[in-house]
Amino acid sequence: MVIKIRYFNIALICLVMLLTKSYAKDELTYPELEVVPLASERLKMEEKKEGLAFYRELQISAAATLLAGIYQIGHYENVNTETSSDPLAPSPDDGWDEKLAENQASPLVGMAVGGGWLAATFLLNKFFTPYSDGLAAIAPYADGEKKGMSRRQILLRERLAEESINRASSFSTRLVWTSVITNAAANIYMASHAREGTAAALIDATAAILAFTPLLFPTRWSIVAGEHQNYKKRIYAPISSSATLLNDGQGGLVPGIMLAFSF
Template sequence: MNQRFKVWSRLMATILVSSFVIQSKVLAEDFEYPELNVTPLASERLKMEALRENSSSEMWMDHVPVFIPATLNLIAAIKLNSQKSDFSAKEQKDAEDTTRVAFGVSAFWIGYSSYLAMTYRPFSDATTYISRMEGNSKKAHLIRERLAEERIKESARFGRMLSWISSGTLLASSLAVASKAKTDAEAIAIVSAVSALSPLIFRYRWEKVEDYHSEYKKRIYGPVVTSGLYGKKIEGETHWAPQLLVSYQF
């Protein structure tokens, strides 16, 4: 009876170990190229976002966090310019310099944001470029997905750069106007300074897409459930028992 138990124990151990090895090999193959296992794929995400870029209203809405402080800063600068007659000669010179800078900063961001809203279509361009690549092999598929991820990351970096630069320049310009202006112009400039932080809070769609894709990619790795064996010596003999191993890897 004891001999039969040992035979069955060894047989079960062999089956479990074999299962563990095979499963580990499958998991390793799956995780070797996470770009091919994420859902949706980077190329699919580009196609979805390219459809969104066909909507002009969506594109303009992406730039509202920049339009608002830029417009308010421009209005405050115009108000400041109309108050110059109430200042001394030196104050007038300072107000003129501040007004010129505010005009320039506001006009630049209104103009550049309008240009981006009308012409900048990173996901559509990337989709067109990647769709021209031929090949149905795993290597060709991997190349397309990696290039798609590169385009997603490039767009996100561009969005972050715009957010920080626009926020910083508009904030500095608004505070400068507020320091020189009076009454209503000062109030508008203060509101403009506060709203200048909007690009950092309400981020561009390009940044959000990268976050979504990175989050989905992380989910490939966890949780990972594998089988194993647990052995314990009791009175000189090793007793084996099956077990499940759950691990999170990021």
């Protein structure tokens, strides 16, 4: 009799584990379908916001570089202290003016980099629309629930939507680092060709600091991708632990299901 009960317990344990795995397979393996909002819904919300505001941080650093270059050109045009209104203008007696031709060319680098980035943001705003493109890609699967599409098709829609969200975030990361490196390098180059202690050198240093602005303020693309991943992680957050074998209080194990929740 004891042997039969033991076999029965083993069979029951196996059944419970199989049922648990089956439930997990059907209900818990597709967080893309459980997250709120769905990736496709997030695309619709963000598509309405796409615009130049997404490039604000990049434009700040680019404008600072451009203005630093413009100021430095005017600074060199008044390099003669007799006609310059800048009390910190370079003195013709300190030898600095011997490299004047080379130094006068350095602001062109800043103007090219700063102006180039400003132009790039306007072009990207017009042609780089990842959320609009993402919606177009999943258009054949739109309203799949109402159209009676299969679970597989709806899952495909959400994964394609997630790819669009993640692709935009990945691109923005590369864009930010490229902006920081090029703007900082341009301003450092201009500062190295400006006379120490002049207003031009101070402005170059300030612009170099502003070049790191995009790192301090995450882009909207990276924020959206990060929030979506956090929402997916929270789907199972209330379940802190689970088990299919329980302690009977006498040192033995009995079949059962335990879920511990934390809110």
